[in-house]
Amino acid sequence: MVSDPSRTASRDRANSDTWVVIPLYNEATVIAGVIDGLRAVFSNIVCIDDGSKDGSGRIAEQAGAHLVTHPINLGQGAALQTGFAYALERGAEYVVTFDADGQHRVEDAQAMLERARDEHLAIVFGSRFLDDRTQAGFMKRIVLKTATAVTNWSTRTKLTDAHNGLRVIRQDALAKVQLRQDRMAHGTEIIVQLGRTRLPYAEHPVEVLYTDYSKAKGQSLLNSINILTDLFIR
Amino acid sequence: MTLFQFLLIIGVVVATGLALRLLPGERSLALKRILALLFVVAAVLAIIFPTMLTVIARFFGIGRGTDLLLYVFIVAALLFAVATIRAKARSDARVTELARAVALMEARIAEQPEREARDRRADASDSPTTGRAAAADDPESDHAR
Numbered sequence: 001m002v003s004d005p006s007r008t009a010s011r012d013r014a015n016s017d018t019w020v021v022i023p024l025y026n027e028a029t030v031i032a033g034v035i036d037g038l039r040a041v042f043s044n045i046v047c048i049d050d051g052s053k054d055g056s057g058r059i060a061e062q063a064g065a066h067l068v069t070h071p072i073n074l075g076q077g078a079a080l081q082t083g084f085a086y087a088l089e090r091g092a093e094y095v096v097t098f099d100a101d102g103q104h105r106v107e108d109a110q111a112m113l114e115r116a117r118d119e120h121l122a123i124v125f126g127s128r129f130l131d132d133r134t135q136a137g138f139m140k141r142i143v144l145k146t147a148t149a150v151t152n153w154s155t156r157t158k159l160t161d162a163h164n165g166l167r168v169i170r171q172d173a174l175a176k177v178q179l180r181q182d183r184m185a186h187g188t189e190i191i192v193q194l195g196r197t198r199l200p201y202a203e204h205p206v207e208v209l210y211t212d213y214s215k216a217k218g219q220s221l222l223n224s225i226n227i228l229t230d231l232f233i234r
Numbered sequence: 235m236t237l238f239q240f241l242l243i244i245g246v247v248v249a250t251g252l253a254l255r256l257l258p259g260e261r262s263l264a265l266k267r268i269l270a271l272l273f274v275v276a277a278v279l280a281i282i283f284p285t286m287l288t289v290i291a292r293f294f295g296i297g298r299g300t301d302l303l304l305y306v307f308i309v310a311a312l313l314f315a316v317a318t319i320r321a322k323a324r325s326d327a328r329v330t331e332l333a334r335a336v337a338l339m340e341a342r343i344a345e346q347p348e349r350e351a352r353d354r355r356a357d358a359s360d361s362p363t364t365g366r367a368a369a370a371d372d373p374e375s376d377h378a379r
Contacts, residue, residue, distance in 0.1 A: 048337075068341040074330050082334045086341060180327060 017093035018113060020045045021083030022065070023076045027100040028054040035063035037106045038098065046086050047100070048079035056100075077189065081179040088174060095174055099165035108206040112168045115204055122173040122199030125159060125191075126166030130205035137210075147187070157195045159203060163187040166206050173199050239281050246277040 020038055024031060024047045031047070038045055045065040049057030051073035061067040068086055070079065080097060087095045094116060096109050104126070112124040129144075148162040167190075169177070176197045179189055194201065250270050257266060280287050280299075287299025296302050 066341070066345070068337045070337050071333050072329075074333055078330050078334065082337055085334065085338055089338070 015042050015113065016044065017091075018042060018044060018096060019083075019087035019090065019092040019094075020096045020098050020109070021080060021087060022047045022060075022098050022100050023050060023079035023083065024048060024052060024056050024060060024100045025050040025073070025076070025079070026052045026054050026056055028052070028056045028059055030102045031056050031060050031100050032063040034098070034100060034102050035060060035065045038109075039064055041106055041110050042096070044087075044090075044092070046083055048083045048086075050074060050076070050079040077179045080190070081177070084169075084174050084177060084179075088171065092174075093171050095169045095171075097165060097167045097169070103208050103210065104166045105207055105209065108204070109166060109168070112166070112204045112206070115202065116168045116170060119202065120200065121168075121202050122170040122197065123194050123201035124168040125161070125201065125203045126164040126206035127159065127161035127203040128164060128206060128208040129160040130203060150188070157191055157201075159191065161203070162191055164206065164208070169194070170199070173197050235282065242281045243278050246281070247274055250274050 020042045022031075022034070022045065027034075035045055035047070047057065047060040047065045047067050049060065049067060049069045051070050057067050057069050066086075068082055070082065083097075084095060094113060096113060098104055098109060108126060112126060115121065116124045144161065144163060148159060150162075152158060152162070164187075173194055177190060177193045179193070250273060254267060254270050257263065280303075284299060287302060289299075291297065291299045291302035294302065296305070
């Protein structure tokens, strides 16, 4: 996932008004590479270590990220919300949410941020289904499409990929988000809440890199059942 | 009254009393007390006059009073489960908020020395400027004159 972003590095050092928020849970083997890749473009990176047991937090800190450590494991949604609070506290204008397992490309994040700036968008969602770069398996496609259909049905949004971890959110939209679901359904909850802000949003085509590593860690079919039940039972 | 009926009544009264005493929160406590009192009265009546239950059961189209009791018990157990799950979700949300506050505070404390160091550097780079400004204001050193 670490391709050559140095080409644009000098120009994008200006991204000092942007914080990259990375929920981090037991990703010790890949997190340093992810942060290295991001640091070429983004100066402010915060990892929310969600009670990792493999020293992920320390590695992230050594790689040059700011570190916030949950004293106990709370789930990815809670980690995102903590990251939002942290970034807002430090005067962030934009927040980029980025997965720790290296499935996103830094170039996509950069392009999305530029698009948010150029088109005055409050939210830019990454979508792997807007073009055919992403190689998703058949079952994975069904799971994600179902999750997306449910999300679109229960929110007022029209999105093609609801559970993509790559998003750019402007500070005014961010201030209105208060994620309550601690588990994975935050993918939907964040869209519900962002949709309610009625701020301008867009989807941006991104490539999701299904490495063997992320495939092994990714959401299983059973987990998508969890996502659905979490949504309906509170 | 049989001995078992007597024991049952004691059990119901004691359990309700304890539940009321241990019930958290002042909110709607009066309402809960009234409900508990009604429950105790109904339970005692049902224990002393079991045939009354059967009459009520017949009214609802159920054969025996014990069946009615079982159905009511199942519904009550379900309601209890739901209430417990909701209470746990609320308490989880509070734990999340607490843990988040702790994490953010720790980060603030950890970044404090960094920020102070940066402020010191800023002060150090500031002082020569102020020094120069003072020199410029000083009439003795004004070479233009």
